[in-house]
Amino acid sequence: MASLTLDQIRLAPKVLLHDHLDGGLRPATVVELADECGYTALPTTDVTKLGGWFRGGAHSGSLVRYLETFSHTVAVMQTPEALARVARECAEDLAADGIVYAEIRFAPELHTENGLSLDAIVEAVLDGLRAGSEGTGLHARVLCTAMRHQARSLEIAELAVRWRDQGVVGFDIAGAEAGNPPTRHLDAFQYLQRANGHFTIHAGEAFGLPSIWEAVQWCNADRLGHGVRIVDDISVDVEGQASLGPLANYVRDTRVPLEMCPSSNVHTGAARSIATHPIGLLRDLRFRVTVNTDNRLMSDVTLSSEFATLVETFGYGWSDIRWFTLNAMKSAFLPFDQRLDLIDDVIKPGFDALAASAPGA
Numbered sequence: 437m438a439s440l441t442l443d444q445i446r447l448a449p450k451v452l453l454h455d456h457l458d459g460g461l462r463p464a465t466v467v468e469l470a471d472e473c474g475y476t477a478l479p480t481t482d483v484t485k486l487g488g489w490f491r492g493g494a495h496s497g498s499l500v501r502y503l504e505t506f507s508h509t510v511a512v513m514q515t516p517e518a519l520a521r522v523a524r525e526c527a528e529d530l531a532a533d534g535i536v537y538a539e540i541r542f543a544p545e546l547h548t549e550n551g552l553s554l555d556a557i558v559e560a561v562l563d564g565l566r567a568g569s570e571g572t573g574l575h576a577r578v579l580c581t582a583m584r585h586q587a588r589s590l591e592i593a594e595l596a597v598r599w600r601d602q603g604v605v606g607f608d609i610a611g612a613e614a615g616n617p618p619t620r621h622l623d624a625f626q627y628l629q630r631a632n633g634h635f636t637i638h639a640g641e642a643f644g645l646p647s648i649w650e651a652v653q654w655c656n657a658d659r660l661g662h663g664v665r666i667v668d669d670i671s672v673d674v675e676g677q678a679s680l681g682p683l684a685n686y687v688r689d690t691r692v693p694l695e696m697c698p699s700s701n702v703h704t705g706a707a708r709s710i711a712t713h714p715i716g717l718l719r720d721l722r723f724r725v726t727v728n729t730d731n732r733l734m735s736d737v738t739l740s741s742e743f744a745t746l747v748e749t750f751g752y753g754w755s756d757i758r759w760f761t762l763n764a765m766k767s768a769f770l771p772f773d774q775r776l777d778l779i780d781d782v783i784k785p786g787f788d789a790l791a792a793s794a795p796g797a
């Protein structure tokens with residue numbers, strides 16, 4: 437049977453849990469915003485070349501180098517107008533890609549260079565997402581990220597709770613993983629648990645099992661950002677029989693969602709290639725795997741292109757994409773009744789119609 441095309445995949449009602457606002461700008465917007473705010477340090481103001489520059493810098497095989505490219509996007513996101521524009525365009529782009537539910541994350545503490553308050557920053561982003569989603573099928577929510585090498589996580593967790601009824605559904609920590617274990621931010625995670633909040637932790641991307649273990653067993657993360665290194669606790673014998681260590685069993689048994697971002701992992705060196713990416717094994721072993729973009733600008737992906745890459749590499753069909761999508765919707769930080777409504781009213785009927793009209797694998 438012919439495999440699914442990018443255009444077909446774009447029509448599917450998809451769910452995105454892991455996407456950085458400052459990693460998803462349109463190259464033309466970076467150039468225009470830089471011009472407006474007088475930022476002169478862009479490597480080039482040629483839009484095509486700039487897109488290429490972000491990709492080149494990002495595909496370095498090192499998370500630290502990958503993260504360096506964010507200094508330019510963050511530099512042009514320092515006013516309410518710029519934040520709202522980037523958020524509006526983000527929502528427009530995700531809606532055009534057929535996404536029906538998205539959690540967009542960003543680190544408010546990175547947008548205070550001109551003296552904006554954390555609350556003003558969140559407000560601008562929520563306004564922009566609302567404007568961009570209007571009239572589309574997209575439901576967009578926000579995760580507030582704290583930078584793991586900084587010391588503002590408790591403050592950012594409090595910010596997330598303050599805005600939770602207005603579009604912020606959770607909290608995250610991101611940034612360079614090595615040397616900044618999740619337990620550095622235990623006070624923030626414990627505060628969130630007392631406040632009945634949700635959070636995910638970037639763990640097991642550039643660093644191994646200890647980071648995942650801390651995130652799950654010390655911090656009680658609801659989900660794991662990436663989590664790819666969980667494969668270090670799985671061995672596969674010559675017959676292809678997998679055996680799981682205690683942490684891998686725990687993560688699978690308790691259905692801890694893994695926010696996997698295959699292309700990003702190849703670009704940061706967390707995986708050697710898509711073909712050898714642990715997502716294939718983890719999907720076969722029925723971990724709660726979800727598929728995500730991470731940074732659409734730096735990795736030059738959309739959620740649809742990411743699925744198309746997986747279709748091409750692993751031979752996936754509609755039933756697999758539907759499975760990943762249901763995993764993601766079940767794992768969202770949206771209230772249960774709203775998740776159920778999207779599953780029953782949008783996702784399942786959408787996939788049923790596609791499978792009937794455009795059968796594939």
Ligand SMILES: O=c1[nH]cnc2c1ncn2[C@@H]1O[C@H](CO)[C@@H](O)[C@H]1O
Nearest residue numbers: 456503506541542543581610611638
């Ligand atoms: O894959 C990743 N791993 C860790 N940190 C990341 C990744 N992608 C982006 N950020 C970091 O998260 C911040 C807020 O969005 C970005 O500025 C970037 O530094």
Ligand SMILES: [Zn+2]
Nearest residue numbers: 610638661730
């Ligand atoms: Zn990320």
